[in-house]
Amino acid sequence: MATAKSENSAMKVASDSTLDVERIRADFPILSMVLHAREDRPGVPLVYLDNAATTQRPRQVIQSIVDTYEQHYANVHRGIHWLSDQSTDLYEEARGKVQAFINAQAREEVIFTHGTTESINLVARGWGDKFVQPGDEILLTEMEHHANIVPWQQLAERSGAVIRFLPITDDGQLALDALDQLLTPRTRLVAVTAISNVLGTINPLEVIVARARAVEALVLVDAAQSVPHQKTDVQALGADFLVFSGHKMLGPTGVGVLYGRRELLDAMSPFMGGGSMIRRVTTAGFEPAELPAKFEAGTPPIVPAIGLGAAIDYLNQIGIDAIHEHEMRLCRRAHEALGSIAGLRFLGPAPEHKSGIVSFTLAGVHAHDIAQLLDRHGIAVRAGHHCAMPLHKRLGINASSRASFYFYNTPAEVEQLARAIDDIKRIFRRK
Numbered sequence: 001m002a003t004a005k006s007e008n009s010a011m012k013v014a015s016d017s018t019l020d021v022e023r024i025r026a027d028f029p030i031l032s033m034v035l036h037a038r039e040d041r042p043g044v045p046l047v048y049l050d051n052a053a054t055t056q057r058p059r060q061v062i063q064s065i066v067d068t069y070e071q072h073y074a075n076v077h078r079g080i081h082w083l084s085d086q087s088t089d090l091y092e093e094a095r096g097k098v099q100a101f102i103n104a105q106a107r108e109e110v111i112f113t114h115g116t117t118e119s120i121n122l123v124a125r126g127w128g129d130k131f132v133q134p135g136d137e138i139l140l141t142e143m144e145h146h147a148n149i150v151p152w153q154q155l156a157e158r159s160g161a162v163i164r165f166l167p168i169t170d171d172g173q174l175a176l177d178a179l180d181q182l183l184t185p186r187t188r189l190v191a192v193t194a195i196s197n198v199l200g201t202i203n204p205l206e207v208i209v210a211r212a213r214a215v216e217a218l219v220l221v222d223a224a225q226s227v228p229h230q231k232t233d234v235q236a237l238g239a240d241f242l243v244f245s246g247h248k249m250l251g252p253t254g255v256g257v258l259y260g261r262r263e264l265l266d267a268m269s270p271f272m273g274g275g276s277m278i279r280r281v282t283t284a285g286f287e288p289a290e291l292p293a294k295f296e297a298g299t300p301p302i303v304p305a306i307g308l309g310a311a312i313d314y315l316n317q318i319g320i321d322a323i324h325e326h327e328m329r330l331c332r333r334a335h336e337a338l339g340s341i342a343g344l345r346f347l348g349p350a351p352e353h354k355s356g357i358v359s360f361t362l363a364g365v366h367a368h369d370i371a372q373l374l375d376r377h378g379i380a381v382r383a384g385h386h387c388a389m390p391l392h393k394r395l396g397i398n399a400s401s402r403a404s405f406y407f408y409n410t411p412a413e414v415e416q417l418a419r420a421i422d423d424i425k426r427i428f429r430r431k
């Protein structure tokens with residue numbers, strides 16, 4: 001079958017949960033790239049620190065994609081032929097892997113979408129359009145990605161609902177005290193990010209779920225930055241919906257997941273109409289299919305989903321707890337190394353409250369200049385508002401620079417980043 005064969009993988013976790021990062025890196029061809037080489041200059045090794053935007057893929061995932069296209073590819077759930085059965089089996093096997101990875105109770109609760117953005121829009125349409133009334137309230141937070149703001153604003157425009165925002169503290173944590181005032185009997189949904197894509201803050205979801213329950217509101221967790229980096233157990237968490245993207249966890253682009261509690265998904269209307277999502281169509285109307293097909297109209301992201309399954313195999317072999325610990329170490333290292341640079345201001349809380357995302361500003365240097373100059377050192381970071389304009393406004397800035405780590409990054413890379421920023425600082429001081 002086309003799923004990743006991991007027995008030849010270089011990944012091994014030492015018993016003290018430190019990772020053998022050099023061996024892991026050998027699985028990622030792109031990480032050994034050398035950039036900006038010229039005839040008169042040898043070039044610089046790539047230091048990839050843009051993992052919150054998208055991660056890289058190991059050979060095992062790339063190979064699963066190649067194998068699928070070469071040996072197992074046909075449309076799913078449709079053909080009554082051998083090849084279609086093969087690809088259907090692999091596609092459904094991938095769903096099972098996602099189910100196990102997030103500990104969903106049933107495989108029908110795992111809907112394949114094209115990404116986090118589509119998953120949130122699906123809920124805003126499928127649940128929101130059906131159940132949200134004028135005057136109902138939806139509670140977001142000031143640290144949300146636009147993907148977890150705009151679909152709710154659109155829903156509010158359609159339905160007459162009111163959007164409220166839970167504020168953040170000055171050090172970038174949720175101001176939980178404000179929940180007393182913001183959660184009301186009219187709150188229908190709390191939509192919150194598990195980990196901020198800018199601040200790196202790990203949010204106390206258990207508290208939020210419990211508080212939302214007390215007013216009978218549902219909770220949607222934007223887990224785009226958490227599922228790839230720390231253990232997710234949707235049953236223990238008690239979330240109603242949880243969404244994430246394959247490309248941020250070693251998988252291909254074009255696949256994402258909506259987890260939803262079965263009774264909610266059953267009650268919702270299909271987001272899109274078309275093939276596969278129906279049980280019966282007549283000239284008078286249609287009857288939707290059972291879950292999960294009800295929400296997977298048209299040809300689904302077959303090969304990306306299979307690739308995501310291979311990515312999950314890879315992550316499981318390394319161990320999500322070891323990944324999390326490694327990233328926390330890198331985050332602490334980054335705070336130590338960058339913290340001594342004059343004029344550098346970290347966004348977000350102290351490392352113990354953060355994942356492997358370190359955003360900052362540097363006095364007198366625009367974030368885009370930082371990113372461009374770092375690129376000369378081969379260092380890839382992101383600059384701008386990171387699809388979180390309300391958050392940047394709250395912080396009183398227009399843009400920031402963001403270094404974001406994954407388990408294949410090393411302390412040496414973090415130090416390289418610090419040295420390069422120090423260099424940039426000196427260049428700008430001379431100007």
Ligand code: PLP
Binds near residue numbers: 117193195
């Ligand atoms: N939510 C968060 C917290 C994110 O970081 C991102 C992507 O950066 C998204 C949502 C949107 O994900 P996608 O572009 O894969 O749909």
